Structures are given as C-alpha cells and as structure tokens.
Amino acid sequence: MVQIENLVKRYGNLVALDHLNLKIAEGEIFGLLGPNGSGKTTAINCMLSLLKYDKGTIRIFGEDMRPDNYKVKQQIGIVLQNVAVFDELTVYENIDYFCGLYIPDKKKRKALVEEAITFAGLDDYRKMHPKKLSGGLLRRLNIACGIAHKPRLIIMDEPTVAVDPQSRNKILEGIKKLNEQGSTIIYTSHYMEEVEQICTRIAIMDHGHVIASGTREELKKMIKTGETITIEAIPLTEKNLEEIRTLPHVFDLHYEDQVLTVRCTGARHNLIRLLNYLQSQDITFGQVSSELPTLNDVFLEITGKQLRD
Template identity: 45%
Template sequence: MSFIQLKDVVKRYNNNISVDHLNLTIQEGEVFGLLGPNGAGKSTTIKMLSGLLKIDQGHVLVDGLSVASQPLEVKRRIGLVPQDLAIYEGLTAKENVTFFARLYGLRGKLLKSRVEEALDFVGLADRSGDKASSFSGGMKRRLNIACAIMHHPKLIIMDEPTVGIDPQSRNHILESVRTLNRMGSTIIYTSHYMEEVSAISTRVGIMDHGHLIACGTQEELRCKVAQDNKIIIQAANIVDEAIQELNNHPRIKKVTLQDQMIELLQLASSQAYLQDILFILSKHQVKIVSLTQVEPDLEALFLSLTGRTLRD
C-alpha cells in the first residue's frame, strides 16, 4: 500500500471547484515536489491532506489511516511547515518548540531532549534563549521547521519554506530536507523556486486548475513532454555549406550561428541525430572545440504543460 493516497478528492468553494477528482499516490521515503501556478489547488490539497480542511468528496489516506475518520492519528504522523510562519514572536526559540512539543504529548526528559535536538538540527541551539522577534527572516523559517519536526513525524509537509530568505538560510533548509529524508521522513515540498524542487525531489507532481496534469521523475516528465533539446557547439573553420546542411536536417528545428558558436534545437534527444550532426561537421572539415547538450529544465517542462509560469 502507498504511504499517501488521494482518491477522487474534490474540494468546492461555493460554486467553484478548487480540487477536481484528484488522484495521487506517494510512496514512503519519497521527497515529492508539488508544483502549480497560483490557484492550481496546491494549498487546498495540502490542507486536506493535513486535516485542516474538510474533504467534500473522495478519500485521503496517510500511512493507511483515513484523514476524515482518524484525524488525530494522522496528525500525530505529520509535521507541517506552513508558508505563513507558525511561531510566537514573543516567545524564545526554546519556548516555541516546547509549546508545539507539548501539543504532541511530549513530556519530561523526552520533551527536553527533542527540543534540544530540533534546535540543534536547524542551527539555533546557541540562540535558544532569544526571542523569535529578534531573529532574521531565515532564522524564523528555521525555527518554523524545528517546531514541525521535534516529534519525529513520518510525513513532513513543507509549503514554501524558503520564501523571502537569504541564500545561506535557503541552502541550510534544502540540506535539512535531504537529511530529514535520509532519517526516514517522507516529504512533500512546494515551492515557487524551480531549482529547489529540481535539486531535492525524487518525483514531481504538477497541478493546474485543480487537476494533477503530470506526475513522475524529472526524466519521466521529459519523456512525456515534447520539448526541444539544445546543442551548443563551439567550433572553428565554420563554412556556410555545413550550416545549410544542418538547417536541412529533418530533425533539427533551428540553427543559430554567432561568432564561432553553433546553437541547434533538436526536435527530440537522440544519439543518432547527434552522430548526424558530427558527421556533417566533419564532412565539411569544421573543427569542433566543445559540444554541450542542454536538456529542458523543470521550468521549461512546467511552462510546456501549463502554458503559464509558476507565479501566474
């Protein structure tokens, strides 16, 4: 059985459907990146999954438990890092983590050790006695994570955890995600930063208009989407005949020449086509200095699937 299952899940707001018969499975141990433009239904899906929003239709299971009929058991297994900071500015870092730890039923020596462990994990052990109001934006984000992980949740949901923070804190959080995953937590990660999702996710789901329109590894998504592959060749002794023959190749969409750089757009990635390119250049005695193949990145795939940028 999959660790997380959403079956024909529907959520309506008045006459508007925010999530429309969503089906999604996530295996234990995954880092699952969830992407979608604003209004795609991501936040609504996360709220239903974590038990913060009632499901109008369908079923959501976490670790074999129903979110609808066993909400407390499900919530004990979840650590939620919301986009809006869920910390108390007037409390110290230690007091914040302690407060949330008590909500999860931690007491005594276990409570103390888990609070210390969480603060150390996010790099705030030396600031545990300082009020959250004195922290930078990045430190508050890290404290937000500490409050969500102190009970060792099996599932950690991170909703835009790096919004508005410095690069150093962002890198710290991304490395924390990898570490938490290695320690056994399944992670759902949403972000407007494509490079983050690309760097840490084992699989990616893309939502739009309440539907899951694509799901798989990044390589699987590349195979599903007919995206052009770019080849950049730095060369010498380039002649017009070589460029003309490349332009006439049936699988080459566009050839651009600038200085001593040839840029090709292929309709599909294939070693056979690459051999054709090398043969043509060799035939015309063009000297190749370097060759780079550039596959479409996650942002290009997203734009191809939705027709929109992530922030639309």
C-alpha cells in the same frame, strides 16, 4: 503513506479539485508542483482535514483521515509558507511549545527540542526572540517547530521563500537528512532547481488534478524538448531564422536582442548542425551554451505556464 482517490472540492461554481488522485509512498520526498490556482494548497488543507470536501477519500498511514483522527494527526508535521511562531517566546520556548502539542512528557520533549535546535543550526540563538532573527534563521526556526516531534509525514509548503542562498542550502540539506532519518516529505516550491535537486518523485497539478507524475527522468521523457541551444551576440535576418527553423529536429525558435534560443528534440548533433549552418553563412556570434531539458522545461511544455504565474 498517503492515498487520495477521486477528490472533489468546490467553492460554489468553482471546482478547486477535480477528481484528484495521488499516491505517495513511504520514504519519498514527493514534490507537488503547480501554478497558482492549480489546487495544491486546497489539496493539502483537505489532506489535513482543515477543509471539508465534496467527494472522494483520503487515507494516511492506511487510515481514513478525519478531523478527529488525532492518532494520525500526531504523526504529521507541517511547515507552512507563512512563518508561524510566537514573537513573545524565545527560539527554545517556541520549539518547546510546538513540540508540547504532541509530546506531553517533559523529559522526552526536552531531548527532542535540543535535537531540533541542533538540527536547524540554532544553538547560538536559543535565547533570542524571533524579531531579532534574520529571514533565513526565522525559516529554520519555523522548520524546527514543525519537525521537533519527529513526525512520520512532513508537509513543507514553500519553506525556502525569501531566504539567502546559504540558508536555502542549509534547509535543503536538513530536508534530505529528515528523509534519511525516516520521514516521508511532501514538498511544494516555486524553485524548480530545488525540486529537481531533492525530490524522488514529482506530480504536476493544474486545474485541480494531476496532469503528469513520475521521477525527474520520467517527466523529462514526456516532453518534446531534448536540448535547448542558446547563442548570444548573433546578428540574424528573417531569412536566417526561417532557414534555422527548417534544420532537422528544430521545433521552436526565439530571437530577441541578438540572443537566439533554439529548442530541439533529443536527437544527436543538434548543436553541430546549427554551428555548421552559421559557418556556412559566415555569421559571427558570441557565447554558446547547450542544455539538456530541466524540470522547468517540463512544466512549461505540459502546462504552458511559468510556475511563478
């Protein structure tokens, strides 16, 4: 569906994309992650021929992507982070306008607009103007405008920013439904749990190129963390901390405000060994939790950064 090879984009001395290679198969929900400045937005803008690049090739649907390749562009839908609708138009008129950029036939367009309104759950708001919509409804309108023409490829850049949990769930359900209906989706988000929930494959970018890619499980196997144990309300001395560090399979430890966080490799019985040690030292403690690695652990270990940096 999308093939990017050796893409280079410079802004003066700054290399925004450094020989970026990316392949996205038809039918995927492809997560594109990276800290601010990693090159995600530049890559998307180059993909859409909104930016000229210095070197490399971009092929979409098997064709070279060029600014004048309208045959390809007509099959792409875009949902940007910043809501892009007209305040002067109603919900229905906005969706009809954006759909009309791709579908000139009025009869066909009307059916598509109605379908998009139902899909986004906007039936009760079709005559309202954007200024009167809540943040969640506004996001859903933004999505309806981007997907009404039934594109084969949909690029979604942070579609759930600043929305309530109910609207976020509605949007995520809609994205999965679009994928089931045949759309391939490129999805960027700062919410790791969203990417882990809906994406079939994920690429992590930093410094203008992909540093890791694969399914959720493949990415988790790339890192050292196999289990994270957290124990609250636990009084520990420096001697205790040093002894915990020497326990088998413990490779990282953090202790602050009487909360202990221990990261272990993927061995069995890590929690039992830690609790046995605490019992042997007659140390009392509060709540205990043990978690398998998350996508956030993968990101932190591979990039050394929080995604929201």
